[in-house]
Amino acid sequence: MATVTISGVSKSFNGTAALHPLDLTVEDGSFCCMLGSSGSGKSTLLRIIAGLSDPDTGTVRIGERDVTRAPSEKRRIGFVFQNYALFPHLSVGTNVAFGLRARGIGKKEAHTRADRMLELVGLAGFGKRTPKQLSGGQQQRVALARALVTEPDVLLLDEPLSALDRKIRGEMQAELKRIHQETGLTTIMVTHDQEEAMNLGDSVLMLSHGRVQQFDTPETLYREPANGFVAGFLGAVPLGNGIIRKKDGGTDAGRATDTATGRTEIEIDGTRLRLAASTLTDGTPAEAVVMAERVALTPASERPRNEDEHEGTVTSLDFYGPFARAEARLGSLTVPAMMLSQHAHSIEPEQRVWIRIAPGGLHAYAAQEATRS
Template identity: 45%
Template sequence: MTTADTPPRTLPSTSDNQLLADAGEGTRVEFRGLVKDYGTTRVLHGLDLDIAPGEFVSLLGPSGCGKTTALRVLAGLEAATEGSVRLGDVDVSRVPTNRRDIGMVFQSYSLFPHLRVLDNVSFGLRRRGMRKKDAARRATDALDLVGLDHLAERFPHQLSGGQQQRVALARALVTEPRVLLLDEPLSALDAKVRVQLRDEIRRIQLRLGITTVFVTHDQEEALAVSDRIAVMERGRIEQVGTPEDLYLRPASATVAAFVGVSSVVPGLAAGDRVEVWGRSLPLHTPGLNGDVEVFLRPENVLLVAPDGPSGIDATVQESTFMGNFRRTLVRTADGALVRVQHAASDHLEYAEGVRIELAVVPVAARARTATA
């Protein structure tokens, strides 16, 4: 079976594949003041989001934050309580799902078990009245796009999980939808297949130019494939930005805590500076003074030998070898747990209980008011 170690597959040329030949520039998608209530419970609180034609945008957040609900409202599977959804220049809030011209891939593959792969992919085309021969040709092109044209005559139970999800992707693309919706489509796959399929979805999306909305709780997935990411929390969008913006310049402590790995350590804020372990850092979070909790990325904390020229005492709790780097968890003298990312080739000892010292890289930090 293909793994993530396999070199990227060469996509068919546009002259050989009708789907690629028909590739367009995508469709603008807009959420305007989107509200969704279930009884007395409000799960979406006035979402506003503008997705450019051909853009790949991820809705990222923890379980229960409302990201799948937003996707289902966009698909027409749920009706908005207030607000509107627009595709291009058209308000589709009251347009049924089958007339919105979207393709959707779910976490579950949802393939027809009694149909062969080719028939699964061509099903939507046949329902639209396309002749069997033409539908088969178009379905073969879609399977070629995902690298499964050689498995067209198999049944779903004869495929691996990754192959079944590729068939689901081909089925979503074969009708040439205006917008592609992906609802955690990779979460049921093993790690290597997940990475490979994630990258392949992005490559195909770029070639087709299709506007794509991707729901995930996996920050690594979102960072790897997105043009922009909307971080959601409790039915609201906390920040929308490029992966680099969210990681390097989070707009809030919530985003800093959720995107990437951070440690929370005590600090003292005054104006636009915060003191951490005796070192003054620029403070991105405005309006804070006094005791705060500071978010530090693992790569911005340094391990130094005991009795070095500067540092704060800490004790190693555990250290994990990650290949070309190590991630070491330490506890400082004031009780804070801090993750440090460092080269695997250095010669310091990281056994549990070893005393070490920490220093902080002088980069701008995010903080929040200290909890009692």
């Protein structure tokens, strides 16, 4: 186990920057997920850590060792590829033992250790089968066992679950979490699935166009997205452009928060909505984004309107199994709401409702930051 330290690492291909200079520290024993869409630079960074690609600038350290120019086999890493990369003509046990045999470990010892590792990943007794006799999830477990059996300092995972169906993927996420808890191995995983990253990672590195957008715990990333790009990637929906306002309508320079209430608002087409904490100053043009799952719709016929609620009209309602998604018209705005289906049966299109955005459900960013990438 070891801390991974990236300092000033950059990489370009044919004159196009895949990674702009970045710094990153993944603490010993932690599980870091690198999250971003295709072309964000996450796989490039993983390959640089693995020694499969050299950085143009910067250094890579694993523990106290500078491994920037060291070959992969000298870095004490385990690597799990997206396509498993198992040898089809070898048995499962021989696949797992392959790295040990390449290091000069005797056949008997290598297979004994391989069997123990197969037991760890839930495949005890599968050693004599061939990869083609296994399901996709089982093959991925074999690939994981092969990476772990050499007792690496760092485990690297390159979108290892992307080829699996939803059910098996969920099972493998639980398995990865269990194995990480049991081994305490420093783990870095690339994914484009935000739910996967938030579920597995102790920390999440958000990348876009080769730049770090945010590096935080999953909870902080969700509750305090650094910019509109991060918020949007995590599911926030653009609400509209407006102006930051103090609650009392004052114009104190440099003050966007009412000192008495600690609240900030954004005014969009005459509608003022409460924001999560914001450092934007009063009068700043900004774009608002809203988390649909933090919006509540209550039929106006059920009770009087409460403070921080707005009157609107339901314009659409769609059910997706256990969840339902609705939209409500609030002045010129369209406000999305995501809720459990059982809570949606009391509303219907064209119904008058009270709209409430829970604290922290609405964020605003200066126009130049809202789409920063």
